[in-house]
Amino acid sequence: MFELGGVLSNQVRSVGLSVPLRTEPIPHRNIGSRMATSKANSSRFRCVQFCLNSVSWYELLIMLRLDDPAPDFSADTDKGKISLSDFRGKWVVLFAYPADFTPICELDIIGFARNKPTFDALGVQFIGWSVDTTDSHKEWIKDVKQKTGVEIDYPLISDADKTLAEKYGILHKTRGVTYRGVFIIDPDGILKFAATYGLDVGRNVKEVERIIKVLQRARELGRLEEVDRAKELSKYDRRGEEEQVDPLEEAKKIVVAGEKNGVMLRLIGGLAIRVHCHGAHSGHLREYHDIDVYGLGKERMGITSVFEKLGYSPNEEFNAWNLGHGRWQFINRLQKNKVDVFLDKFRMQHTLDFSRRVQLDDFTIPITDLLLTKLQIGVKLESKDANDIVAILEDHEVGHSDDKETLNVDYMADLCSQDWGLHKTVTGSLQNVKQFIEDGTFVQCIGMEASELLLKIDTIRDALISRNKGLRWRTRNLLGERVKWYEEVETGESEAK
Numbered sequence: 001m002f003e004l005g006g007v008l009s010n011q012v013r014s015v016g017l018s019v020p021l022r023t024e025p026i027p028h029r030n031i032g033s034r035m036a037t038s039k040a041n042s043s044r045f046r047c048v049q050f051c052l053n054s055v056s057w058y059e060l061l062i063m064l065r066l067d068d069p070a071p072d073f074s075a076d077t078d079k080g081k082i083s084l085s086d087f088r089g090k091w092v093v094l095f096a097y098p099a100d101f102t103p104i105c106e107l108d109i110i111g112f113a114r115n116k117p118t119f120d121a122l123g124v125q126f127i128g129w130s131v132d133t134t135d136s137h138k139e140w141i142k143d144v145k146q147k148t149g150v151e152i153d154y155p156l157i158s159d160a161d162k163t164l165a166e167k168y169g170i171l172h173k174t175r176g177v178t179y180r181g182v183f184i185i186d187p188d189g190i191l192k193f194a195a196t197y198g199l200d201v202g203r204n205v206k207e208v209e210r211i212i213k214v215l216q217r218a219r220e221l222g223r224l225e226e227v228d229r230a231k232e233l234s235k236y237d238r239r240g241e242e243e244q245v246d247p248l249e250e251a252k253k254i255v256v257a258g259e260k261n262g263v264m265l266r267l268i269g270g271l272a273i274r275v276h277c278h279g280a281h282s283g284h285l286r287e288y289h290d291i292d293v294y295g296l297g298k299e300r301m302g303i304t305s306v307f308e309k310l311g312y313s314p315n316e317e318f319n320a321w322n323l324g325h326g327r328w329q330f331i332n333r334l335q336k337n338k339v340d341v342f343l344d345k346f347r348m349q350h351t352l353d354f355s356r357r358v359q360l361d362d363f364t365i366p367i368t369d370l371l372l373t374k375l376q377i378g379v380k381l382e383s384k385d386a387n388d389i390v391a392i393l394e395d396h397e398v399g400h401s402d403d404k405e406t407l408n409v410d411y412m413a414d415l416c417s418q419d420w421g422l423h424k425t426v427t428g429s430l431q432n433v434k435q436f437i438e439d440g441t442f443v444q445c446i447g448m449e450a451s452e453l454l455l456k457i458d459t460i461r462d463a464l465i466s467r468n469k470g471l472r473w474r475t476r477n478l479l480g481e482r483v484k485w486y487e488e489v490e491t492g493e494s495e496a497k
Helices: 031-036 039-043 057-061 103-114 116-121 134-148 163-167 205-221 226-236 247-260 270-276 280-284 297-309 316-325 367-375 383-395 409-418 420-438 450-466 471-482
Strands: 002-004 007-009 074-077 080-083 091-096 124-130 156-158 180-185 191-197 265-268 291-295 327-332 337-343 345-347 351-353 397-399 406-408
Touching (some): 074 134, 091 205, 103 116, 191 205, 247 270, 247 291, 247 337, 270 291, 270 367, 291 297, 316 327, 337 345, 351 367, 367 383, 367 406, 367 420, 409 471
Parallel strands (some): 124 156, 291 337, 397 406
Antiparallel strands (some): 091 180, 180 191, 265 291, 327 337, 345 351
């Protein structure tokens, strides 16, 4: 490193290049000439060939250096005037973003806000900043709250004169805004981490959390032997892996959040089947990434509130097209996942109403209804759907009650005795699955004898066929297949995934 006017720096940034320098001081005058006059002088530096004229004296003087005191400041924020020294004794995450009312910046501030409880537990104070005015910050925060329900309860600095951006070296010279910067400052006011992102690159809040934990643990370890220290800190090293959201855990979080807010939500679709199926055949179920839930239309406002509190926002276009069909969609752009919500009725090839039965299970719709959502696929039934049906049949007994893990054959027979189309589709699906088994498709991967599985299918099918049918059913039967008995559903929408 070298000394300039008493300010130390170990790096010179020149067109993105970091250049380490030797420690001897250099006089202020004739720096360029003295660095290149002789081999002797050249050998005194680890690197002498860099574009000095692209780095101004001012930029050299303000160069940040890790493990030095972070540049202090006093600034106006949307929550009043603050100074960095006000937060001495706490870890500070100081993050800069280009501008208010922009999509990526909105994701940034929301991401930090939603994870604030985690960082609070780590003793961390967030401070955001941009070159916008405090009035702009206040309007933007209000807009974010109205759109997402997220409260931004940490200060946003107004760096309108760009002094702070200059101090921390992240001012975009031509556009007059800050790059996305993250600076982590320890309780003693020492700069422990600094990173700059391009204008178009958002931040990973989980990575910031990881870095904080590493720095805090390193502080605790102090001067522990180097090998032991490295071994301990390696536990926090994710090596840049992006944290994946477990769909089932996320689904559980949604259901629990609903209960806490007096809103009934139940899991439906493939993930619900995985909750109930643990037998040998369940190992052959496909991976389920989509989350589908069932709710009541009368609780529509409450459902929206639950999802917004969890960081989701409505898919406005999808909802506009599908609300008349009782189907909503919510998107969490930070986690990059979506949730489909079926309200009151499950509308696919056939319409099924679970509203009077949904409370029979604490987490999913009842297992009998889950089976029906698969059997109603009918003519569109594929091997993956047959796999789901086989998994349910293998792990559940056929009976005459609504016990949690019992397939209520009486309930299924009653439904099908009132609806000729549903009866035809369900009995047809059972016959197709039976054919799959007899062909040997599933014989190698089921945990029971094929004959036992076939017996369950026959028991259900016989109960459906033998049940007395009403006048409406018999009248519709006269028309038979001359009139279509199911709804056409686009590929990919034929079931709750």
